[in-house]
Amino acid sequence: MSADRPDLGWNGLQLLTLCVYIFMFAPIIVVVLLAFNSARTGSFPMEGFSFVWFGKLFENASIMDAFQTSLVLAVTSSFLATAIGVMAAIALIRYSFKGKAVINNLLSLPLLMPEVVLGVALLMFLKFLEQPRSYMLLLLGHTILSLPYVVLVVQARLVGMRQHYEEAAMSLGANRLQTFFAVTLPLMAPAVLGGFLFAATLSFDNITATLFWKKPGIETVPTKIFAMLRTSISPEINALGAVMIVITVALPLVGGFVVRRFAKGK
Protein backbone atom coordinates (compact mmCIF):
# COMPACT_ATOMS: atom_id res chain seq x y z
CA MET A 1 0.00 0.00 0.00
CA SER A 2 1.19 3.46 -0.76
CA ALA A 3 -0.71 5.16 2.04
CA ASP A 4 2.42 7.00 3.07
CA ARG A 5 2.83 8.44 -0.45
CA PRO A 6 -0.43 10.25 -1.05
CA ASP A 7 -0.58 11.19 -4.71
CA LEU A 8 -3.01 12.99 -6.93
CA GLY A 9 -5.05 9.88 -7.68
CA TRP A 10 -5.54 9.14 -4.01
CA ASN A 11 -6.56 12.73 -3.19
CA GLY A 12 -8.89 12.74 -6.16
CA LEU A 13 -10.54 9.57 -4.95
CA GLN A 14 -11.03 11.01 -1.50
CA LEU A 15 -12.63 14.11 -2.95
CA LEU A 16 -14.92 12.05 -5.15
CA THR A 17 -15.96 9.89 -2.20
CA LEU A 18 -16.77 13.00 -0.20
CA CYS A 19 -18.90 14.37 -3.05
CA VAL A 20 -20.83 11.11 -3.31
CA TYR A 21 -21.52 11.11 0.41
CA ILE A 22 -22.67 14.72 0.31
CA PHE A 23 -24.92 13.93 -2.64
CA MET A 24 -26.42 10.98 -0.79
CA PHE A 25 -26.85 12.43 2.66
CA ALA A 26 -27.25 16.19 2.22
CA PRO A 27 -30.95 16.01 1.25
CA ILE A 28 -31.66 13.80 4.22
CA ILE A 29 -29.83 16.13 6.57
CA VAL A 30 -31.69 19.10 5.11
CA VAL A 31 -35.03 17.38 5.71
CA VAL A 32 -34.17 16.60 9.30
CA LEU A 33 -32.81 20.09 9.97
CA LEU A 34 -35.81 21.84 8.44
CA ALA A 35 -38.13 19.69 10.53
CA PHE A 36 -36.89 21.71 13.50
CA ASN A 37 -37.26 25.06 11.75
CA SER A 38 -39.81 27.30 13.42
CA ALA A 39 -40.58 29.24 10.22
CA ARG A 40 -43.72 28.60 8.20
CA THR A 41 -41.79 28.28 4.92
CA GLY A 42 -39.62 25.25 4.78
CA SER A 43 -36.39 26.80 3.60
CA PHE A 44 -33.02 28.07 4.76
CA PRO A 45 -31.91 30.09 6.63
CA MET A 46 -33.57 28.54 9.65
CA GLU A 47 -35.26 31.05 11.89
CA GLY A 48 -35.33 29.20 15.13
CA PHE A 49 -35.35 25.80 16.72
CA SER A 50 -38.70 24.27 17.56
CA PHE A 51 -40.70 21.06 17.83
CA VAL A 52 -43.81 22.76 16.58
CA TRP A 53 -44.06 20.72 13.37
CA PHE A 54 -43.79 17.48 15.26
CA GLY A 55 -46.61 18.65 17.49
CA LYS A 56 -48.67 19.46 14.41
CA LEU A 57 -48.04 15.95 13.17
CA PHE A 58 -49.51 14.41 16.26
CA GLU A 59 -52.55 16.67 16.07
CA ASN A 60 -53.19 15.76 12.44
CA ALA A 61 -55.63 12.87 12.58
CA SER A 62 -55.16 11.80 8.96
CA ILE A 63 -51.42 11.54 9.41
CA MET A 64 -51.84 9.57 12.60
CA ASP A 65 -54.25 7.27 10.74
CA ALA A 66 -51.68 6.75 8.00
CA PHE A 67 -49.11 5.99 10.63
CA GLN A 68 -51.27 3.41 12.23
CA THR A 69 -52.10 1.83 8.88
CA SER A 70 -48.42 1.67 7.97
CA LEU A 71 -47.40 0.15 11.27
CA VAL A 72 -50.12 -2.47 11.31
CA LEU A 73 -49.47 -3.29 7.69
CA ALA A 74 -45.71 -3.55 8.24
CA VAL A 75 -46.06 -5.79 11.27
CA THR A 76 -48.72 -8.09 9.86
CA SER A 77 -47.24 -8.43 6.37
CA SER A 78 -43.73 -9.07 7.69
CA PHE A 79 -45.10 -11.56 10.20
CA LEU A 80 -46.80 -13.43 7.36
CA ALA A 81 -43.76 -13.16 5.11
CA THR A 82 -41.52 -14.47 7.90
CA ALA A 83 -43.76 -17.40 8.71
CA ILE A 84 -44.07 -18.43 5.07
CA GLY A 85 -40.48 -17.53 4.25
CA VAL A 86 -38.98 -19.59 7.06
CA MET A 87 -40.97 -22.64 6.09
CA ALA A 88 -40.12 -22.17 2.41
CA ALA A 89 -36.42 -21.75 3.18
CA ILE A 90 -36.34 -24.92 5.29
CA ALA A 91 -38.12 -26.87 2.59
CA LEU A 92 -35.76 -25.58 -0.08
CA ILE A 93 -32.56 -26.20 1.86
CA ARG A 94 -33.28 -29.28 3.97
CA TYR A 95 -35.53 -31.33 1.72
CA SER A 96 -35.43 -32.45 -1.86
CA PHE A 97 -38.62 -32.71 -3.88
CA LYS A 98 -39.86 -32.39 -7.42
CA GLY A 99 -39.96 -28.86 -8.82
CA LYS A 100 -37.70 -27.45 -6.13
CA ALA A 101 -35.67 -25.34 -8.56
CA VAL A 102 -38.84 -23.90 -10.11
CA ILE A 103 -40.27 -22.93 -6.73
CA ASN A 104 -36.96 -21.42 -5.71
CA ASN A 105 -36.95 -19.23 -8.83
CA LEU A 106 -40.61 -18.30 -8.49
CA LEU A 107 -40.03 -17.17 -4.92
CA SER A 108 -37.33 -14.74 -5.93
CA LEU A 109 -39.24 -13.47 -8.94
CA PRO A 110 -40.85 -10.51 -7.10
CA LEU A 111 -37.28 -9.41 -6.43
CA LEU A 112 -36.55 -8.96 -10.13
CA MET A 113 -39.96 -7.88 -11.34
CA PRO A 114 -40.53 -4.10 -11.59
CA GLU A 115 -42.92 -3.13 -8.82
CA VAL A 116 -45.21 -1.39 -11.28
CA VAL A 117 -45.69 -4.64 -13.17
CA LEU A 118 -46.32 -6.55 -9.96
CA GLY A 119 -48.75 -3.89 -8.80
CA VAL A 120 -50.75 -3.96 -12.00
CA ALA A 121 -50.65 -7.75 -12.21
CA LEU A 122 -52.06 -8.27 -8.75
CA LEU A 123 -54.72 -5.65 -9.39
CA MET A 124 -55.80 -7.33 -12.62
CA PHE A 125 -55.87 -10.66 -10.90
CA LEU A 126 -58.21 -9.21 -8.33
CA LYS A 127 -60.39 -7.80 -11.09
CA PHE A 128 -60.46 -11.24 -12.68
CA LEU A 129 -61.72 -12.62 -9.38
CA GLU A 130 -64.20 -9.74 -9.28
CA GLN A 131 -63.10 -8.61 -5.87
CA PRO A 132 -62.86 -4.98 -4.78
CA ARG A 133 -59.59 -3.52 -3.65
CA SER A 134 -59.28 -4.12 0.04
CA TYR A 135 -56.93 -4.06 2.93
CA MET A 136 -56.37 -7.79 2.31
CA LEU A 137 -54.93 -6.99 -1.12
CA LEU A 138 -52.50 -4.56 0.43
CA LEU A 139 -51.50 -7.10 3.05
CA LEU A 140 -51.10 -9.84 0.49
CA GLY A 141 -49.13 -7.57 -1.83
CA HIS A 142 -46.71 -6.44 0.85
CA THR A 143 -46.23 -10.03 1.95
CA ILE A 144 -45.36 -11.06 -1.59
CA LEU A 145 -42.97 -8.14 -1.93
CA SER A 146 -40.96 -8.95 1.18
CA LEU A 147 -41.18 -12.75 1.02
CA PRO A 148 -38.12 -13.23 -1.21
CA TYR A 149 -35.96 -11.21 1.18
CA VAL A 150 -36.97 -13.34 4.14
CA VAL A 151 -36.38 -16.52 2.14
CA LEU A 152 -32.95 -15.34 1.03
CA VAL A 153 -31.79 -14.29 4.50
CA VAL A 154 -33.02 -17.49 6.16
CA GLN A 155 -31.69 -19.68 3.36
CA ALA A 156 -28.24 -18.16 3.74
CA ARG A 157 -28.30 -18.99 7.44
CA LEU A 158 -29.52 -22.55 6.89
CA VAL A 159 -26.82 -23.24 4.34
CA GLY A 160 -24.19 -22.11 6.82
CA MET A 161 -25.78 -24.17 9.58
CA ARG A 162 -24.59 -27.75 9.40
CA GLN A 163 -27.36 -30.27 9.21
CA HIS A 164 -25.45 -32.27 11.82
CA TYR A 165 -27.07 -30.29 14.64
CA GLU A 166 -30.49 -31.46 13.58
CA GLU A 167 -29.28 -34.99 12.98
CA ALA A 168 -27.67 -35.08 16.42
CA ALA A 169 -30.91 -33.90 18.00
CA MET A 170 -32.90 -36.58 16.21
CA SER A 171 -30.41 -39.29 17.09
CA LEU A 172 -30.92 -38.30 20.72
CA GLY A 173 -34.62 -38.96 20.47
CA ALA A 174 -36.23 -35.68 19.39
CA ASN A 175 -38.73 -35.98 16.55
CA ARG A 176 -38.76 -33.53 13.65
CA LEU A 177 -41.03 -31.01 15.34
CA GLN A 178 -39.15 -31.16 18.65
CA THR A 179 -35.88 -30.81 16.73
CA PHE A 180 -37.21 -27.76 14.94
CA PHE A 181 -38.12 -25.95 18.13
CA ALA A 182 -35.16 -27.13 20.23
CA VAL A 183 -32.39 -26.71 17.68
CA THR A 184 -33.27 -25.37 14.23
CA LEU A 185 -35.30 -22.35 15.29
CA PRO A 186 -32.94 -21.09 18.02
CA LEU A 187 -29.96 -21.46 15.71
CA MET A 188 -31.58 -19.54 12.90
CA ALA A 189 -33.29 -16.99 15.19
CA PRO A 190 -30.94 -14.14 14.18
CA ALA A 191 -31.79 -14.72 10.52
CA VAL A 192 -35.51 -14.97 11.28
CA LEU A 193 -35.44 -11.72 13.23
CA GLY A 194 -33.29 -10.11 10.53
CA GLY A 195 -35.70 -11.23 7.83
CA PHE A 196 -38.65 -9.92 9.83
CA LEU A 197 -37.07 -6.49 10.29
CA PHE A 198 -36.06 -6.38 6.67
CA ALA A 199 -39.61 -7.19 5.63
CA ALA A 200 -41.06 -4.63 8.04
CA THR A 201 -38.77 -1.89 6.73
CA LEU A 202 -39.60 -2.74 3.12
CA SER A 203 -43.31 -2.62 3.82
CA PHE A 204 -43.11 0.59 5.81
CA ASP A 205 -41.19 2.23 2.96
CA ASN A 206 -43.13 0.99 0.01
CA ILE A 207 -44.98 3.45 -2.18
CA THR A 208 -45.06 2.33 -5.82
CA ALA A 209 -46.98 -0.89 -5.41
CA THR A 210 -48.97 0.50 -2.51
CA LEU A 211 -50.39 3.23 -4.76
CA PHE A 212 -51.82 0.52 -7.02
CA TRP A 213 -53.24 -1.65 -4.30
CA LYS A 214 -54.65 0.67 -1.67
CA LYS A 215 -58.33 1.23 -1.39
CA PRO A 216 -59.30 4.90 -1.90
CA GLY A 217 -59.31 6.53 1.49
CA ILE A 218 -56.65 4.32 3.01
CA GLU A 219 -53.26 5.97 3.24
CA THR A 220 -49.92 4.67 4.42
CA VAL A 221 -47.26 7.13 5.54
CA PRO A 222 -45.48 7.20 2.15
CA THR A 223 -48.68 7.62 0.15
CA LYS A 224 -49.80 10.26 2.64
CA ILE A 225 -46.60 12.23 2.11
CA PHE A 226 -47.04 11.82 -1.60
CA ALA A 227 -50.56 13.19 -1.40
CA MET A 228 -49.52 16.10 0.83
CA LEU A 229 -46.76 17.05 -1.60
CA ARG A 230 -49.26 17.44 -4.37
CA THR A 231 -51.01 20.29 -2.57
CA SER A 232 -48.22 22.09 -0.78
CA ILE A 233 -44.80 21.72 0.69
CA SER A 234 -45.52 22.11 4.36
CA PRO A 235 -42.80 21.84 7.01
CA GLU A 236 -44.95 19.10 8.50
CA ILE A 237 -43.67 16.90 5.71
CA ASN A 238 -40.15 17.50 6.89
CA ALA A 239 -41.10 16.44 10.38
CA LEU A 240 -42.85 13.36 9.03
CA GLY A 241 -39.81 12.59 6.91
CA ALA A 242 -37.58 12.87 9.97
CA VAL A 243 -39.78 10.42 11.85
CA MET A 244 -39.74 8.02 8.89
CA ILE A 245 -35.96 8.19 8.76
CA VAL A 246 -35.67 7.46 12.45
CA ILE A 247 -37.98 4.47 12.18
CA THR A 248 -36.51 2.90 9.05
CA VAL A 249 -32.94 3.42 10.24
CA ALA A 250 -33.46 2.70 13.90
CA LEU A 251 -35.48 -0.47 13.45
CA PRO A 252 -32.74 -2.46 11.68
CA LEU A 253 -30.09 -1.00 14.00
CA VAL A 254 -31.99 -2.04 17.11
CA GLY A 255 -32.63 -5.41 15.51
CA GLY A 256 -28.94 -5.86 14.78
CA PHE A 257 -28.08 -4.93 18.35
CA VAL A 258 -30.60 -7.37 19.80
CA VAL A 259 -29.31 -10.12 17.53
CA ARG A 260 -25.73 -9.47 18.58
CA ARG A 261 -26.63 -9.43 22.28
CA PHE A 262 -28.57 -12.60 21.73
CA ALA A 263 -25.64 -14.25 19.98
CA LYS A 264 -23.16 -13.20 22.66
CA GLY A 265 -25.10 -14.92 25.40
CA LYS A 266 -24.19 -18.23 23.83
Added chain:
Amino acid sequence: MNAVELHRITRRFSSAVVAVDNIDLTVPAGAFVTLLGPSGCGKTTTLRMIAGLETPDEGDVMIKGNRMNEVPIHRRNLGMVFQNYALFPHKTIYDNVAFGLKYRNVGKDEIRRRVKQALDIVRLPGVEERFPAQLSGGQQQRIALARALVIEPDVLLLDEPLSALDANLREEMRVELKNIQRRIGVATVFVTHDQGEALAMSDLVVVMNKGHIEQMGAPTEVYEQPRSEFVASFLGNANFLPATVRQVASDGISVDLGAAGALLVSDAARPVSPGEAVKVVVRAEKIDIAPPGNGGLSATVADVDYLGSMARYQMELPGGHRLLSLVSLKDRALELGQSVSLQINPRHCRIL
Protein backbone atom coordinates in the same frame (compact mmCIF):
# COMPACT_ATOMS: atom_id res chain seq x y z
CA MET B 1 -27.95 -61.22 20.14
CA ASN B 2 -26.13 -59.13 17.53
CA ALA B 3 -26.29 -55.39 18.04
CA VAL B 4 -26.54 -54.63 14.33
CA GLU B 5 -27.02 -56.73 11.24
CA LEU B 6 -27.07 -55.44 7.70
CA HIS B 7 -28.57 -57.82 5.19
CA ARG B 8 -27.71 -57.19 1.54
CA ILE B 9 -27.89 -53.45 1.93
CA THR B 10 -27.70 -51.25 -1.17
CA ARG B 11 -27.93 -47.49 -1.46
CA ARG B 12 -27.94 -45.76 -4.85
CA PHE B 13 -27.85 -41.98 -5.06
CA SER B 14 -28.34 -42.23 -8.80
CA SER B 15 -27.94 -44.97 -11.37
CA ALA B 16 -24.28 -43.99 -11.66
CA VAL B 17 -23.53 -43.52 -7.95
CA VAL B 18 -23.95 -46.73 -5.99
CA ALA B 19 -22.63 -45.59 -2.63
CA VAL B 20 -23.16 -48.94 -0.89
CA ASP B 21 -23.40 -52.08 -2.96
CA ASN B 22 -24.99 -55.20 -1.49
CA ILE B 23 -23.27 -55.25 1.88
CA ASP B 24 -23.63 -57.85 4.62
CA LEU B 25 -22.33 -56.82 8.01
CA THR B 26 -22.73 -58.06 11.55
CA VAL B 27 -21.84 -56.12 14.67
CA PRO B 28 -21.81 -58.53 17.66
CA ALA B 29 -22.98 -57.25 21.03
CA GLY B 30 -20.30 -55.17 22.71
CA ALA B 31 -17.98 -55.30 19.71
CA PHE B 32 -15.95 -52.42 18.30
CA VAL B 33 -16.32 -52.59 14.53
CA THR B 34 -14.46 -50.20 12.24
CA LEU B 35 -15.42 -49.30 8.71
CA LEU B 36 -12.15 -48.48 6.99
CA GLY B 37 -11.63 -47.31 3.45
CA PRO B 38 -10.63 -44.47 1.16
CA SER B 39 -12.73 -41.35 0.68
CA GLY B 40 -16.01 -41.97 -1.06
CA CYS B 41 -16.08 -45.74 -0.50
CA GLY B 42 -19.43 -45.59 1.30
CA LYS B 43 -18.47 -45.67 4.98
CA THR B 44 -20.58 -42.70 6.01
CA THR B 45 -23.52 -43.87 3.93
CA THR B 46 -23.39 -47.28 5.62
CA LEU B 47 -23.29 -45.66 9.05
CA ARG B 48 -26.16 -43.33 8.17
CA MET B 49 -28.27 -46.27 7.08
CA ILE B 50 -27.74 -47.90 10.47
CA ALA B 51 -28.71 -44.58 12.05
CA GLY B 52 -31.78 -44.13 9.89
CA LEU B 53 -30.55 -40.91 8.33
CA GLU B 54 -30.40 -42.67 4.99
CA THR B 55 -32.85 -45.26 3.69
CA PRO B 56 -31.50 -48.34 1.96
CA ASP B 57 -32.85 -49.00 -1.52
CA GLU B 58 -32.51 -52.70 -0.90
CA GLY B 59 -31.86 -54.90 2.08
CA ASP B 60 -32.67 -54.86 5.77
CA VAL B 61 -31.22 -53.04 8.75
CA MET B 62 -31.61 -55.02 11.97
CA ILE B 63 -30.87 -53.63 15.42
CA LYS B 64 -31.02 -56.11 18.29
CA GLY B 65 -32.88 -58.51 16.07
CA ASN B 66 -35.61 -56.08 15.02
CA ARG B 67 -36.04 -54.86 11.48
CA MET B 68 -35.49 -51.11 11.54
CA ASN B 69 -35.95 -49.99 7.93
CA GLU B 70 -39.12 -48.00 8.64
CA VAL B 71 -38.22 -46.88 12.16
CA PRO B 72 -37.22 -43.19 12.20
CA ILE B 73 -33.90 -42.24 13.73
CA HIS B 74 -35.37 -40.73 16.90
CA ARG B 75 -36.85 -44.07 17.89
CA ARG B 76 -33.77 -46.19 17.25
CA ASN B 77 -32.00 -45.44 20.54
CA LEU B 78 -28.61 -44.69 19.05
CA GLY B 79 -25.67 -42.63 20.16
CA MET B 80 -24.04 -40.65 17.37
CA VAL B 81 -20.83 -38.66 17.40
CA PHE B 82 -19.96 -36.50 14.44
CA GLN B 83 -16.63 -35.35 13.08
CA ASN B 84 -17.40 -31.71 13.92
CA TYR B 85 -18.92 -32.63 17.34
CA ALA B 86 -22.28 -31.00 16.53
CA LEU B 87 -22.76 -29.77 20.08
CA PHE B 88 -25.69 -27.37 20.23
CA PRO B 89 -23.95 -23.99 20.41
CA HIS B 90 -26.92 -22.27 22.07
CA LYS B 91 -27.14 -24.72 24.95
CA THR B 92 -24.91 -25.18 27.98
CA ILE B 93 -22.88 -28.35 28.37
CA TYR B 94 -25.42 -29.55 30.93
CA ASP B 95 -28.31 -29.02 28.51
CA ASN B 96 -26.35 -30.62 25.70
CA VAL B 97 -25.69 -33.78 27.67
CA ALA B 98 -29.19 -33.83 29.17
CA PHE B 99 -30.81 -33.33 25.75
CA GLY B 100 -31.49 -37.00 24.98
CA LEU B 101 -32.80 -37.72 28.48
CA LYS B 102 -35.42 -34.97 28.20
CA TYR B 103 -37.12 -36.94 25.42
CA ARG B 104 -37.08 -40.14 27.45
CA ASN B 105 -39.30 -39.30 30.42
CA VAL B 106 -36.44 -39.31 32.86
CA GLY B 107 -37.02 -37.45 36.13
CA LYS B 108 -35.13 -34.25 36.93
CA ASP B 109 -32.97 -35.72 39.69
CA GLU B 110 -32.21 -38.78 37.61
CA ILE B 111 -31.18 -36.51 34.71
CA ARG B 112 -28.86 -34.58 36.99
CA ARG B 113 -27.31 -37.76 38.31
CA ARG B 114 -26.78 -39.29 34.88
CA VAL B 115 -25.35 -36.11 33.36
CA LYS B 116 -22.83 -35.93 36.19
CA GLN B 117 -21.98 -39.58 35.74
CA ALA B 118 -21.51 -39.12 31.98
CA LEU B 119 -19.22 -36.12 32.53
CA ASP B 120 -17.21 -38.17 35.01
CA ILE B 121 -16.84 -40.95 32.45
CA VAL B 122 -15.33 -38.58 29.91
CA ARG B 123 -13.25 -37.01 32.70
CA LEU B 124 -14.72 -33.51 32.38
CA PRO B 125 -16.58 -32.89 35.64
CA GLY B 126 -17.65 -29.36 36.48
CA VAL B 127 -18.12 -27.89 33.00
CA GLU B 128 -21.93 -28.03 33.18
CA GLU B 129 -22.48 -24.27 33.03
CA ARG B 130 -20.15 -23.56 30.12
CA PHE B 131 -21.08 -23.24 26.49
CA PRO B 132 -19.51 -25.44 23.79
CA ALA B 133 -17.53 -22.53 22.34
CA GLN B 134 -15.75 -22.20 25.70
CA LEU B 135 -14.22 -25.67 25.43
CA SER B 136 -11.28 -26.91 23.37
CA GLY B 137 -11.78 -29.26 20.44
CA GLY B 138 -10.80 -32.32 22.45
CA GLN B 139 -13.09 -31.33 25.31
CA GLN B 140 -15.96 -30.73 22.90
CA GLN B 141 -15.46 -34.18 21.47
CA ARG B 142 -15.60 -35.68 24.97
CA ILE B 143 -18.87 -33.86 25.63
CA ALA B 144 -20.23 -35.15 22.33
CA LEU B 145 -19.32 -38.63 23.49
CA ALA B 146 -20.93 -38.06 26.90
CA ARG B 147 -24.09 -36.79 25.22
CA ALA B 148 -24.26 -39.92 23.08
CA LEU B 149 -23.51 -42.31 25.95
CA VAL B 150 -25.82 -40.82 28.57
CA ILE B 151 -28.90 -42.22 26.86
CA GLU B 152 -27.45 -45.73 27.15
CA PRO B 153 -27.73 -46.38 23.43
CA ASP B 154 -28.04 -49.82 21.86
CA VAL B 155 -25.35 -48.87 19.36
CA LEU B 156 -22.76 -46.13 19.33
CA LEU B 157 -22.10 -44.69 15.87
CA LEU B 158 -18.96 -42.64 15.33
CA ASP B 159 -18.15 -40.93 12.02
CA GLU B 160 -14.49 -39.93 12.01
CA PRO B 161 -14.78 -38.50 15.52
CA LEU B 162 -11.05 -37.93 15.89
CA SER B 163 -10.12 -36.43 12.54
CA ALA B 164 -10.75 -32.82 13.59
CA LEU B 165 -8.22 -33.13 16.43
CA ASP B 166 -4.49 -32.54 16.11
CA ALA B 167 -2.13 -35.49 16.12
CA ASN B 168 -1.24 -35.71 19.84
CA LEU B 169 -4.76 -35.20 21.03
CA ARG B 170 -6.03 -37.69 18.51
CA GLU B 171 -3.73 -40.34 19.92
CA GLU B 172 -4.87 -39.55 23.47
CA MET B 173 -8.57 -39.51 22.60
CA ARG B 174 -8.19 -42.75 20.67
CA VAL B 175 -6.91 -44.57 23.74
CA GLU B 176 -9.54 -42.98 25.94
CA LEU B 177 -12.39 -43.69 23.55
CA LYS B 178 -11.38 -47.32 23.36
CA ASN B 179 -11.14 -47.56 27.17
CA ILE B 180 -14.56 -46.03 27.68
CA GLN B 181 -16.08 -48.27 25.04
CA ARG B 182 -14.57 -51.37 26.60
CA ARG B 183 -15.71 -50.39 30.08
CA ILE B 184 -19.27 -49.60 29.04
CA GLY B 185 -19.42 -52.45 26.59
CA VAL B 186 -21.59 -50.66 24.06
CA ALA B 187 -21.54 -52.07 20.53
CA THR B 188 -19.75 -49.50 18.40
CA VAL B 189 -19.45 -48.77 14.70
CA PHE B 190 -16.53 -46.50 14.01
CA VAL B 191 -15.82 -44.89 10.64
CA THR B 192 -12.32 -43.83 9.71
CA HIS B 193 -9.92 -43.69 6.82
CA ASP B 194 -6.96 -43.90 9.22
CA GLN B 195 -5.61 -47.45 9.20
CA GLY B 196 -3.68 -46.86 12.43
CA GLU B 197 -6.89 -46.02 14.29
CA ALA B 198 -8.66 -48.98 12.77
CA LEU B 199 -5.96 -51.49 13.72
CA ALA B 200 -5.46 -50.12 17.22
CA MET B 201 -9.09 -49.88 18.30
CA SER B 202 -11.12 -52.54 16.59
CA ASP B 203 -12.30 -56.02 17.35
CA LEU B 204 -13.32 -56.25 13.72
CA VAL B 205 -12.00 -54.22 10.80
CA VAL B 206 -14.19 -53.92 7.72
CA VAL B 207 -12.15 -52.77 4.74
CA MET B 208 -14.40 -51.10 2.18
CA ASN B 209 -13.75 -50.11 -1.39
CA LYS B 210 -16.15 -48.58 -3.92
CA GLY B 211 -19.26 -49.47 -1.97
CA HIS B 212 -18.46 -53.08 -1.20
CA ILE B 213 -16.56 -54.94 1.49
CA GLU B 214 -13.09 -56.07 0.43
CA GLN B 215 -12.28 -57.94 3.60
CA MET B 216 -13.53 -58.25 7.13
CA GLY B 217 -11.64 -59.65 10.09
CA ALA B 218 -9.64 -59.07 13.23
CA PRO B 219 -6.94 -56.39 12.88
CA THR B 220 -4.11 -58.96 12.71
CA GLU B 221 -6.03 -60.96 10.16
CA VAL B 222 -6.62 -58.13 7.69
CA TYR B 223 -3.06 -56.95 8.17
CA GLU B 224 -1.26 -60.29 8.02
CA GLN B 225 -3.53 -62.08 5.59
CA PRO B 226 -4.82 -59.55 3.10
CA ARG B 227 -7.13 -61.14 0.61
CA SER B 228 -6.58 -58.59 -2.16
CA GLU B 229 -4.03 -56.14 -3.43
CA PHE B 230 -6.35 -53.34 -2.34
CA VAL B 231 -6.41 -54.48 1.29
CA ALA B 232 -2.67 -55.11 1.35
CA SER B 233 -1.87 -51.68 -0.05
CA PHE B 234 -4.41 -49.85 2.11
CA LEU B 235 -3.04 -51.22 5.36
CA GLY B 236 0.62 -50.49 6.01
CA ASN B 237 3.37 -50.40 3.42
CA ALA B 238 3.24 -53.37 1.12
CA ASN B 239 5.43 -54.43 -1.81
CA PHE B 240 3.97 -56.38 -4.67
CA LEU B 241 6.38 -58.61 -6.57
CA PRO B 242 5.25 -60.13 -9.85
CA ALA B 243 6.26 -63.80 -9.83
CA THR B 244 5.66 -67.20 -11.37
CA VAL B 245 4.81 -70.25 -9.24
CA ARG B 246 7.53 -72.85 -9.64
CA GLN B 247 6.67 -75.53 -7.17
CA VAL B 248 4.01 -76.14 -4.53
CA ALA B 249 5.28 -78.19 -1.60
CA SER B 250 4.27 -78.87 1.99
CA ASP B 251 6.86 -76.47 3.41
CA GLY B 252 5.80 -73.64 1.10
CA ILE B 253 5.46 -72.41 -2.42
CA SER B 254 8.58 -71.46 -4.30
CA VAL B 255 8.19 -68.68 -6.81
CA ASP B 256 10.43 -67.38 -9.56
CA LEU B 257 11.12 -63.65 -9.52
CA GLY B 258 12.92 -63.64 -12.88
CA ALA B 259 16.30 -61.90 -12.80
CA ALA B 260 15.95 -61.21 -9.08
CA GLY B 261 16.06 -64.88 -8.17
CA ALA B 262 13.64 -67.06 -6.25
CA LEU B 263 11.60 -66.80 -3.07
CA LEU B 264 9.91 -69.21 -0.73
CA VAL B 265 6.38 -68.23 0.33
CA SER B 266 4.42 -70.04 3.01
CA ASP B 267 1.05 -68.42 2.65
CA ALA B 268 -1.42 -67.94 -0.19
CA ALA B 269 -4.80 -66.23 -0.41
CA ARG B 270 -6.00 -68.93 -2.81
CA PRO B 271 -4.87 -72.28 -4.17
CA VAL B 272 -2.20 -71.90 -6.87
CA SER B 273 -0.56 -74.31 -9.28
CA PRO B 274 2.91 -74.35 -10.89
CA GLY B 275 3.36 -72.04 -13.87
CA GLU B 276 0.75 -69.57 -12.65
CA ALA B 277 1.59 -65.85 -12.67
CA VAL B 278 0.94 -64.37 -9.23
CA LYS B 279 1.75 -61.41 -7.05
CA VAL B 280 3.67 -61.80 -3.83
CA VAL B 281 3.01 -59.33 -0.98
CA VAL B 282 5.95 -58.43 1.19
CA ARG B 283 5.50 -55.93 4.01
CA ALA B 284 8.14 -53.21 4.01
CA GLU B 285 8.93 -53.67 7.71
CA LYS B 286 9.35 -57.43 7.39
CA ILE B 287 12.43 -57.28 5.18
CA ASP B 288 15.71 -57.88 6.99
CA ILE B 289 18.84 -56.33 5.55
CA ALA B 290 22.14 -58.19 5.71
CA PRO B 291 25.59 -57.63 4.18
CA PRO B 292 25.86 -58.97 0.61
CA GLY B 293 26.54 -62.65 0.09
CA ASN B 294 24.38 -63.92 2.92
CA GLY B 295 21.82 -65.60 0.73
CA GLY B 296 18.38 -64.08 0.14
CA LEU B 297 17.81 -61.57 -2.63
CA SER B 298 20.74 -59.38 -3.60
CA ALA B 299 19.92 -55.72 -4.14
CA THR B 300 21.40 -52.23 -4.17
CA VAL B 301 20.22 -49.23 -2.17
CA ALA B 302 18.54 -46.95 -4.72
CA ASP B 303 17.07 -44.35 -2.40
CA VAL B 304 17.41 -43.43 1.27
CA ASP B 305 14.78 -41.57 3.22
CA TYR B 306 16.16 -40.81 6.68
CA LEU B 307 13.38 -40.41 9.27
CA GLY B 308 15.42 -40.23 12.48
CA SER B 309 14.38 -43.36 14.33
CA MET B 310 13.65 -45.12 11.07
CA ALA B 311 14.92 -45.26 7.53
CA ARG B 312 12.95 -45.93 4.43
CA TYR B 313 14.93 -47.51 1.61
CA GLN B 314 14.19 -48.23 -2.00
CA MET B 315 16.00 -51.47 -2.78
CA GLU B 316 16.61 -52.18 -6.45
CA LEU B 317 16.58 -55.84 -7.45
CA PRO B 318 18.37 -57.19 -10.52
CA GLY B 319 15.85 -56.70 -13.29
CA GLY B 320 14.96 -53.22 -12.08
CA HIS B 321 12.07 -53.92 -9.69
CA ARG B 322 12.19 -51.88 -6.48
CA LEU B 323 11.24 -52.93 -2.96
CA LEU B 324 10.33 -50.53 -0.19
CA SER B 325 12.01 -51.41 3.08
CA LEU B 326 11.32 -49.82 6.47
CA VAL B 327 14.00 -50.34 9.08
CA SER B 328 14.28 -49.02 12.59
CA LEU B 329 17.75 -47.56 12.92
CA LYS B 330 20.15 -48.81 15.54
CA ASP B 331 23.29 -47.95 13.61
CA ARG B 332 23.92 -45.51 10.83
CA ALA B 333 21.69 -45.57 7.81
CA LEU B 334 22.84 -47.37 4.68
CA GLU B 335 24.50 -45.42 1.91
CA LEU B 336 23.16 -44.90 -1.55
CA GLY B 337 24.45 -47.52 -4.00
CA GLN B 338 25.51 -49.98 -1.29
CA SER B 339 25.05 -53.66 -2.07
CA VAL B 340 22.94 -55.63 0.38
CA SER B 341 21.22 -58.93 0.77
CA LEU B 342 17.50 -58.95 1.56
CA GLN B 343 16.31 -61.71 3.85
CA ILE B 344 12.61 -62.39 3.63
CA ASN B 345 11.09 -65.01 5.91
CA PRO B 346 8.61 -67.23 4.00
CA ARG B 347 6.07 -66.62 6.78
CA HIS B 348 6.07 -62.93 5.92
CA CYS B 349 5.26 -63.39 2.28
CA ARG B 350 1.83 -64.04 0.90
CA ILE B 351 0.62 -64.89 -2.56
CA LEU B 352 -2.45 -63.04 -3.80
